[in-house]
Amino acid sequence: MKNRIVISALVISLFVLVQIPKTGYAIDKIIVVKGQVFYDVNHNGIHDAKEKGLKDILISNGKDIVKTDKNGFYSIGANVGESIFPILPSEYIWSKSKSKVINANYLYLDPNQTVVKDTISWHVPVDKSEVSKFSVGAIGDIQVDNAEELNYAAKSIFSELDNRNDIRFNLMLGDLVNDKPELLPMMREMMDQLPSSSWTLVGNHDRNVDNPLFMNDAFNRVNGSDNYAFNYGKIHFIVLNNIFATDKKSYEGRLTDKQLQFLRNDLSYVSKEKTIVISQHIPMVATKNKQEILDLLKDYANVLILSGHTHTVSRHFFNYPNIQELGVGATCGNWWRGEKNTDGIPSALMQCGTPRGYFVIDFDDSKYNFRFKGVNLDATKQMTLTTDSNRMVVNVFGGGDSTTVSIKINDGEWIKMNRTKEVDPTVLKIVELNHTKVYPTQGNTANPLRKRYSSHLWEVTRPQISKSPKPSVVLIKAQDRFGLNVEEKFLLYEQ
Numbered sequence: 001m002k003n004r005i006v007i008s009a010l011v012i013s014l015f016v017l018v019q020i021p022k023t024g025y026a027i028d029k030i031i032v033v034k035g036q037v038f039y040d041v042n043h044n045g046i047h048d049a050k051e052k053g054l055k056d057i058l059i060s061n062g063k064d065i066v067k068t069d070k071n072g073f074y075s076i077g078a079n080v081g082e083s084i085f086p087i088l089p090s091e092y093i094w095s096k097s098k099s100k101v102i103n104a105n106y107l108y109l110d111p112n113q114t115v116v117k118d119t120i121s122w123h124v125p126v127d128k129s130e131v132s133k134f135s136v137g138a139i140g141d142i143q144v145d146n147a148e149e150l151n152y153a154a155k156s157i158f159s160e161l162d163n164r165n166d167i168r169f170n171l172m173l174g175d176l177v178n179d180k181p182e183l184l185p186m187m188r189e190m191m192d193q194l195p196s197s198s199w200t201l202v203g204n205h206d207r208n209v210d211n212p213l214f215m216n217d218a219f220n221r222v223n224g225s226d227n228y229a230f231n232y233g234k235i236h237f238i239v240l241n242n243i244f245a246t247d248k249k250s251y252e253g254r255l256t257d258k259q260l261q262f263l264r265n266d267l268s269y270v271s272k273e274k275t276i277v278i279s280q281h282i283p284m285v286a287t288k289n290k291q292e293i294l295d296l297l298k299d300y301a302n303v304l305i306l307s308g309h310t311h312t313v314s315r316h317f318f319n320y321p322n323i324q325e326l327g328v329g330a331t332c333g334n335w336w337r338g339e340k341n342t343d344g345i346p347s348a349l350m351q352c353g354t355p356r357g358y359f360v361i362d363f364d365d366s367k368y369n370f371r372f373k374g375v376n377l378d379a380t381k382q383m384t385l386t387t388d389s390n391r392m393v394v395n396v397f398g399g400g401d402s403t404t405v406s407i408k409i410n411d412g413e414w415i416k417m418n419r420t421k422e423v424d425p426t427v428l429k430i431v432e433l434n435h436t437k438v439y440p441t442q443g444n445t446a447n448p449l450r451k452r453y454s455s456h457l458w459e460v461t462r463p464q465i466s467k468s469p470k471p472s473v474v475l476i477k478a479q480d481r482f483g484l485n486v487e488e489k490f491l492l493y494e495q
Contacts, residue, residue: 028079029079029080030078031078031109031117032076032118032119032120033076033077033078033084033107033109033119034122036053036124037053037068039126039128040096043125043127045096052072054126055070056068057089057092057126058086058088058269059084059085060076060084060262060265061078061083062078062085064077065265065266065269078109080109081109083106083107083225083226083227083228085106085225086124087230088126088230088231090231090232090234091129094127100197101191101192101198101223102169102197103199103239104188104222107224108224110217110220131168132365133365134168134233136169136170137161137167137196138173138306138359138370139170139171139331139358140307140327141174141175142157142175142331143178145177145178145179149332149336150183152332153187153332154190155344157331158191158193161196164195164196166360169196169199170197171198171239172191172200173201173306173308174203174204174281175204175206177206179205181218188222199230199237199239200223201226201279203281203308204243204281204282206218207219207243207245212248227239227262233365234365234366235363235366236270236274236277238276238279239279240255240259240278241280242255242281242282244288253286253287260289260292260293260296263293264296270300274300274366275300275302275366275367275368281309283305284307285325294318294319300322302366303320303322303323304326305323305324306328307327310329311329311335311351312327313327313328314326314327314352314456315399315456315482317400317401324483326370326398328359329350330356331358333349333356334349334351334448335448337447338440338444338445338447339439346444346447349430349449351427351449351450351452352456353424353454354372354397355377356374357373357374358375359398360373368483369483370398371486372398381488382486382487382488383397384424384426385474386426387492391460391461392417392460392474393458394407394458394459394478395424398484399456399458399484400456400482401419401455402481402482405417406476407474407475409472409473410472410473414477417459418458419457420458423454424454431451434446434447471491471492472492472493473491474489474491
């Protein structure tokens with residue numbers, strides 16, 4: 001474990017309430033933003049002499065998109081409450097930055113400013129980049145509620161990410177906090193200490209519901225923007241805020257007309273041969289106007305949709321063979337509940353039987369594959385195996401309805417397992433322990449699991465295993481054509 005970061009103490013010292021002011025400005029206030037995109041040779045963030053401006057770089061206000069001229073200059077209008085951001089081509093990355101949360105460097109036109117100018121200057125320093133193969137972390141719902149849970153996050157997911165050098169950047173898929181926008185600055189402080197950069201999006205619990213005109217003001221003040229796009233390698237990434245408020249605290253999954261227009265405008269610059277990654281909080285499968293969105297994406301070579309929100313791992317397929325959705329689960333698991341491990345962190349097993357975790361996605365040119373990573377678990381841990389006298393049940397954490405799962409015992413033949421619809425056996429055991437008051441034990445909180453089906457279980461009638469002084473070797477492999485290809489070995493010993 002590295003010593004360069006002591007997040008726990010940092011979190012406690014930063015745990016102060018942040019005032020969330022109310023806006024006093026008209027929502028139709030138009031601001032003209034002007035600036036220049038330039039190649040920042042010396043990485044100081046300042047346009048020095050002989051540093052050239054870059055032409056044809058896209059700049060957006062979350063709806064409209066303009067191009068820089070031959071000298072890198074642009075001008076775009078926007079309303080207060082909107083954000084201005086570049087959509088850099090993959091050969092460029094943000095240069096001098098104030099934060100490792102890349103979208104935090106974008107210009108948020110904060111309606112709570114004491115002075116809202118008619119014209120603002122905003123320049124974009126960039127550096128050169130060249131990459132084709134890279135990995136990203138798809139991180140779902142960390143959802144901290146207080147100082148104790150900030151410490152859980154620091155000691156688990158953030159400490160793990162701090163020790164990873166194989167991930168180029170993290171996609172934080174919403175619900176960084178749990179209805180506590182005053183904790184958002186502390187979450188960014190922790191992301192800023194990671195070796196890799198991050199991109200964030202807003203979740204329903206990240207909103208400031210006390211400001212109905214600008215519910216995302218607290219998030220954007222810290223994180224710059226909740227809707228944007230960027231290119232990395234040969235992949236085009238689009239981040240969307242699909243939390244559509246229906247009342248002060250109620251919401252549904254939806255994109256607004258403005259967001260749909262941004263999506264159309266953005267995609268007009270993207271080749272149909274590109275692989276596109278959509279990141280949003282509420283799953284696309286539960287988004288009200290998903291068909292409008294899917295119609296815009298259906299002609300692209302590959303589309304991967306990443307989502308959080310449900311605190312379960314899931315796969316969803318639509319009527320188009322090129323589009324799939326991966327619900328990545330939650331790194332807080334079942335809301336930081338359950339029996340604590342030796343580090344004092346609740347196990348918080350998810351309802352689907354998956355441990356607290358995230359996904360690592362490997363991109364190679366336009367292709368990708370993915371694998372589950374349990375927080376503080378070995379990278380080989382991709383499934384669980386449960387046995388009884390009659391059958392074997394396997395929970396493949398990244399499995400879906402297109403996944404084939406096979407089992408092999410010792411030197412026997414591979415046997416195809418059958419998908420089953422039931423409660424994960426480990427979840428069922430915890431439910432029973434809660435019911436009989438065995439759980440929670442002293443000093444712990446009950447994991448509020450229910451008898452709900454998991455979407456990624458497979459079973460097989462238990463083969464005869466000859467009794468031997470040696471353990472039996474059980475191999476299980478799971479694969480599909482949508483990017484999952486994992487295998488795990490188990491040892492079983494029977495007397």
